Amino acid sequence: MKNLKDRPIFDGPDGRRFLVYNANGQPSFKATVNLITDEEVGKALQEIENAASVDALREMTMRHSTMLQTAGCLRHVASVEEKKGIVSDYLQWYIIGRNSSVID
DSSP: OTTGGGSOOEESSTTSOEESBOTTSOBOOOOOGGGOOOHHHHHHHHHHHTOOSHHHHHHHHHHTHHHHHHTTOOOOOOSTTHHHHHHHHHHHHHHTGGGHHHHO
């Protein structure tokens, strides 16, 4: 328990931090784009979230393909509703996946 304060189990900007792992070590993940402090990443995710059509979503995924591919989130888009999954998957990778070795 004494070392818990040193564990990076929280993420997000000051005043709006959230738990990224619960007590059982399972992801307890709920994040939104506005919590991302990296301006470029936040802008890219916002563009994906704002896509109003399949064509616009495809254009945004291609525009940000390197970022999405790095996170394992780049995929063929068949419907505009898929934008939620793409953004959610990226956020999970950005906050939990890329930091998992530190958290574990």
